[in-house]
Amino acid sequence: MNYNQLDLNKKYLITGAAGFIGSFLSKRLLEEGCEVIGLDNLNDYYDVQLKNNRLEMLDPYEKFTFIKADISDKSMIQDIFETYKPNIVVNLAAQAGVRYSIENPDAYMESNVIGFYNILEACRFNPVDHLVYASSSSVYGANKKVPFEESDFVDHPVSLYASTKKSNELMAHTYSHLYDIPATGLRFFTVYGPMGRPDMAYFGFTDKYFNGDSIKIFNNGDFENDLYRDFTYIDDIVTGVERLLNNPSNEKPKHKIFNIGNNNPEKLMTFIGALEKALSNALGEDIEFNKVYEPIKPGDVPATYASTELLKLAVDFKPETSIEEGLQNFADWYVKYYKVKDVLNTK
Structure with missing residues (x-):
């Protein structure tokens, strides 16, 4: 089967x-x-100019x-579905960030819960071939068993996000169960x-x-029991999503969950070392961060580690970009982008 065939x-x-x-x-x-209808509220959670630059990357495409x-505006979402009649919906809009959810919980309820409900309702009344949506590795909470498998118990999240x-x-x-929505x-x-x-x-x-x-590095300076993260390069994420778009579940209910991770967790300090080396290569001079070690923050988890067997089985893909190449x-x-060499030369 050609999983890349859109x-x-x-x-x-x-x-x-x-x-x-x-x-x-x-x-x-x-x-x-493909024909793509892109939707975003362009909020200022982080630099809006960067968001606009990403959109400029898409401008040339007719x-x-x-x-x-x-997405929290229900009537607008319904109007968009009725007007454009999308066949496949990918819901990536969300208030992101674990730590920010402690400071600003309202934003998470509005976008991630009410907004997603609005998307589901729109798919209910305007039937789609497939709804693909972003979940997160954070649902595994402080699970000790690794690698994390989709069938693991995930009823003890440690952040509102x-x-x-x-x-x-x-x-x-x-919604899949009640309205037969492939999701x-x-x-x-x-x-x-x-x-x-x-x-x-x-x-x-x-x-x-x-x-x-x-x-600031939130691992107490404990290099033996350092934080582990399953860092996943953007191109691998996109390939995984793309392959799943036209492969909805045919089982009832038509709902499936997949991990998309690198299946190769790295110590946070190893990742930081690789970032220092990548920046040194980019600038042609040695870069070393000044590091301050602090306790782990509330809502953070000690390790993330994805099992990718289900994804491989479903669409014959496993992320493989190394952190050295990605960084x-x-x-x-x-x-x-930030014209760093020019800035350094003027100092």
Whole structure:
């Protein structure tokens, strides 16, 4: 079976199209010749200019339509579905971030719970071939058994963000059961790469270095029991999503969940070392972060580690980009995008 074969007669609605994953997925589908309706509210949780630059990347494609809208606006979402009649919906719009959910819980309930409910309702009244939605590795909470498998017990989330993502899975399962909506939830594992989210650690560390600040590492300086993360490069995420788009579940209820992770967790300190090396290569000089060690933050988990067997079985794909390759691509982009060499030369 050719898992890369996309149906060019179908319309793809992608929410969160100005986001990191949403923009890269939109670009991939547009390159394949698909019609894409992109939706985003362009909120200011992080740099709006970066979101606009991602959208500019999609501008040249004739089959791309952008709508500025918020998924928490039910009537607008219904109107968009009725007007454009999408065949496949990819819901990537969400309030992201574990730590921010402690500071601003309202944003998570509005976007991740009410917004997702609105998407489900729209799919109920405007039947679609497939609803694919973003869940998160955070639903595994502080599970000790690794690697995390989709069948694991996930009823003890340790952040509100994780709770909202778990609720998405339950809601999607219910709507699949009641209204026969084919739905697939994707548990993403620490996605990184060029044009990524500035609130992610690798991006924030880089910002702090060039601002002359120390970086905070939340592992108590315990290198033996360091935090582990299953870092997954953006292109691998997009390939996994793309292969699943036209492969909805035929079982009842038509709801499935997949991990998309690298299946190769790295110590946080190893990842930081690889980032220092990538930035050194990009700049042609040695880069070393000034590190400050602090206790693990509430809501953080000690390790994330994806089992990818179900994904491999379903669509014959397993993410394989190394952190060295992925971080080099990020570092090269960052230095160019922020004109770091020019800035350093003027100091």
